[in-house]
Amino acid sequence: METRMEDAMEKTNVRYCLKCGKCTGSCPLARVNPEYSPRQMVERATLGFKDRVLRSKGVWWCLTCRLCSERCPQDVRYPDFIRACRAEAASLGVEHRCAHGDMLAELQRAMTVPRLKQNRLGWIPKKASVSTKGDLLYFVGCLPYFDAIMEKVKPDSIAIGQSVIQVLNSSGITPAVMPNERCCGHDLLWTGDTESFEKLARLNMEEIRKTGAKTVVFSCPEGYRTFKLDYADILGELPFEVLHTSELFSKLIDEGKLKFSQKINRKVVYHDPCRLGRHMRVFDSPRKVLSSIPGIQLVEMGRSRAEAMCCGVDAWMCNSNSKQMQVERLQEAKMSGADMLVTTCPKCQIHFRCVMNEKLPKAVFPVPDEAKIEVADLSELVAKALGS
Amino acid sequence: MDEKPSVLVIGGGVAGIQVSTDLANRGLQVYLVEKLTSIGGRMAQFDKTYPTLDCSICILAPKMIDCFRHPNIKVLSYSEVKKVSGKAGDFTVEVLRKPRYVDEARCTGCGQCAEKCPKKIPNEWEFSMADRKAIYMPFPQAVPRLMTIDPQNCLYLTKGICRVCEKFCQAKAIDFSQKPETVKIRVASIVLATGFDMLNPSKITEYGYGKYKNVITSLEFERLICASGPTGGHLVRPSDHAKPKRVAFILCVGSRDVKEGMMYCSNVCCLYSAKDAILVKEHEPDVDVVIFYTDLRAYSKGSREFIDRAISDYGIKYVRGRPGEVREDPDIKSLTIWYEDTLSRKVEKLQADLVVLSTACVPSSDAQELAKTLGLELDEYGFFRVADPLYAPLDTTVPGVYACGFCTGPKDISDSVAQASGVAAKAAEVVVAASKGSKTAGMKGG
Numbered sequence: 001m002e003t004r005m006e007d008a009m010e011k012t013n014v015r016y017c018l019k020c021g022k023c024t025g026s027c028p029l030a031r032v033n034p035e036y037s038p039r040q041m042v043e044r045a046t047l048g049f050k051d052r053v054l055r056s057k058g059v060w061w062c063l064t065c066r067l068c069s070e071r072c073p074q075d076v077r078y079p080d081f082i083r084a085c086r087a088e089a090a091s092l093g094v095e096h097r098c099a100h101g102d103m104l105a106e107l108q109r110a111m112t113v114p115r116l117k118q119n120r121l122g123w124i125p126k127k128a129s130v131s132t133k134g135d136l137l138y139f140v141g142c143l144p145y146f147d148a149i150m151e152k153v154k155p156d157s158i159a160i161g162q163s164v165i166q167v168l169n170s171s172g173i174t175p176a177v178m179p180n181e182r183c184c185g186h187d188l189l190w191t192g193d194t195e196s197f198e199k200l201a202r203l204n205m206e207e208i209r210k211t212g213a214k215t216v217v218f219s220c221p222e223g224y225r226t227f228k229l230d231y232a233d234i235l236g237e238l239p240f241e242v243l244h245t246s247e248l249f250s251k252l253i254d255e256g257k258l259k260f261s262q263k264i265n266r267k268v269v270y271h272d273p274c275r276l277g278r279h280m281r282v283f284d285s286p287r288k289v290l291s292s293i294p295g296i297q298l299v300e301m302g303r304s305r306a307e308a309m310c311c312g313v314d315a316w317m318c319n320s321n322s323k324q325m326q327v328e329r330l331q332e333a334k335m336s337g338a339d340m341l342v343t344t345c346p347k348c349q350i351h352f353r354c355v356m357n358e359k360l361p362k363a364v365f366p367v368p369d370e371a372k373i374e375v376a377d378l379s380e381l382v383a384k385a386l387g388s
Numbered sequence: 389m390d391e392k393p394s395v396l397v398i399g400g401g402v403a404g405i406q407v408s409t410d411l412a413n414r415g416l417q418v419y420l421v422e423k424l425t426s427i428g429g430r431m432a433q434f435d436k437t438y439p440t441l442d443c444s445i446c447i448l449a450p451k452m453i454d455c456f457r458h459p460n461i462k463v464l465s466y467s468e469v470k471k472v473s474g475k476a477g478d479f480t481v482e483v484l485r486k487p488r489y490v491d492e493a494r495c496t497g498c499g500q501c502a503e504k505c506p507k508k509i510p511n512e513w514e515f516s517m518a519d520r521k522a523i524y525m526p527f528p529q530a531v532p533r534l535m536t537i538d539p540q541n542c543l544y545l546t547k548g549i550c551r552v553c554e555k556f557c558q559a560k561a562i563d564f565s566q567k568p569e570t571v572k573i574r575v576a577s578i579v580l581a582t583g584f585d586m587l588n589p590s591k592i593t594e595y596g597y598g599k600y601k602n603v604i605t606s607l608e609f610e611r612l613i614c615a616s617g618p619t620g621g622h623l624v625r626p627s628d629h630a631k632p633k634r635v636a637f638i639l640c641v642g643s644r645d646v647k648e649g650m651m652y653c654s655n656v657c658c659l660y661s662a663k664d665a666i667l668v669k670e671h672e673p674d675v676d677v678v679i680f681y682t683d684l685r686a687y688s689k690g691s692r693e694f695i696d697r698a699i700s701d702y703g704i705k706y707v708r709g710r711p712g713e714v715r716e717d718p719d720i721k722s723l724t725i726w727y728e729d730t731l732s733r734k735v736e737k738l739q740a741d742l743v744v745l746s747t748a749c750v751p752s753s754d755a756q757e758l759a760k761t762l763g764l765e766l767d768e769y770g771f772f773r774v775a776d777p778l779y780a781p782l783d784t785t786v787p788g789v790y791a792c793g794f795c796t797g798p799k800d801i802s803d804s805v806a807q808a809s810g811v812a813a814k815a816a817e818v819v820v821a822a823s824k825g826s827k828t829a830g831m832k833g834g
Binding site for chain 1: 640646708710729730
């Protein structure tokens, strides 16, 4: 299914590039990394310097945040082109660097083993109502692993999953959950390991089939995108509806099934994750849910919705540029006057928390106080407002 | 109306004026229908023209007057073509004449009424950078020189009070009893010269038009720099009316853009922005001017020289790169432009006080309806489709109906005028054939 570089040049409109540079003028990474320019990558590709592109660091630097293609006048789908380049580069044996010693990628690959038996559900509170079968399946994603692997950052990702289940329960839904759920394969797909991605996709689909789910809900925009676009791409139309929690919550509010009993007197600002926003065009649901929570005052950053700035990391490929971008984004959040940054992506949250915990020497990279703000997931706020 | 062999011209801009005058000079009867209260079109809105830097209205106004006063031309301003029947050689056209509530025979255009009128509203001619009254003349050189009452805003016509204009009009020209009137005319051929609109760039959100006060369009700039414009020609930025230190022009905003639907080059922006930049320098030599371009398309004779002069004589800086975004500093309302200089291959930011967007020129908003009325085909962008781009560039898809100027695709003034004269010959052929009684001659391919 994955197209290789030359094929991708046709399919992603790279050949139509005007070399106008609007991409690079938009790219958040190009502003902090003078060696990186999407336009120059495309230019090299169209001039025939294929090897130079495939062996460049730029292929791995791209955040795939899609801001460039959002604005490209020729509709060059640069992140898709980059993904194809990564697949080809990986097949040539080009190595990319990943934070956490590639541990996450190896863990994801381990999940491609069919006979693997996991018990991923130890974090679900005893009083919660869940099942192994049902109309609505909650695809939890990596949350439980994050808490274990990124202990230092204190991601508290489990709280997101627990909140989602709490919200579903209080609106009368007993969600199905899968003890042997696999990684969705998002990171492997975006780092060139298409083979493992396909294995994961098939294993997950088989597992979901057993639950009888008609709707699968995701609290992670990456899983949401991966199922809705990338699974559908290799497996055809999915036999179930795919929803992000923000969309489901919004629906439940419309149906009168979410009754908020607690006031949350906070001024919050919403950070659009790239995958949910620009990739999947879900901009309104999270805002609608936030606005319907009593007491919450929702404000916006200068760069929001389709203009939103990326959290600075793609598939855990983090570096000092990422940190710089994260600080900038946090400062922007603080400048909006909000006292809490709400997002709908567990990874964005981890990246923001991580940089705020950063203990680098001030001279190398100071994290100023005006970049420190409380960060939370939408699900947590919704759960809190429901009381219980 | 009389049965003299006639031609209908739709659109009273520079092209429509040229067609009408050419035909009239041949002794043919012309009906020129203009939807606004004055003829003149876009060119009347421009400050200067390129590459000669002539005052636009100064060269256009005599043509407007000649056209209006020509014994063979009947100008039907503030009117719209509503119905067309018949065929080449014998069309019957219904034209709706909207009421001005002002007696055309009596009004002298003195403007006393407008001075006294209590109702102020944003002036669309000045893109709301100034106000006008409910009784108004769009611009001082308007032809016909007549006042018009805007029925949506007149206090008497909306609330039944006021009538102040009536009291002060010495010519006794105010006539609230006027009603819309439909006139029927018979013509042998029809010419379209309906011009263009400009893309509203607010949906290209990264440039902040509509959100940031100091981001304006190039057409707004024309009014801003024009001596008869809202600031009397003083170059100021809209947020605080302060003189800008740096003005930046961004080209290809919506043009050559598959997403906005305008894959085509708008043809005129490279040159008019060089002209605009020169105007900034002529008004305020110490203001810094930067033009962001994608490709310089200065292809006709004298064009490249014009841009070279902008660079060498006026010190205008050209940067190759379409900026990624424009951001406003909310405190000082200055703008930061992020871009890649694609020649030096560096990502940089530039501070500017005023950003002018050269937006795509798009088909006129009523082209679609007019196409329906006349049974014409439109092209994929909504311009009138020509019968053959090479051999019949002035013929539409309906015999006896011709088109010239911007309404068939981007063209500058000189090309539009050249086409207008060409189209006059085509339209006259039908008239001559019709008046000789041979209803088919001269209509081949038309």
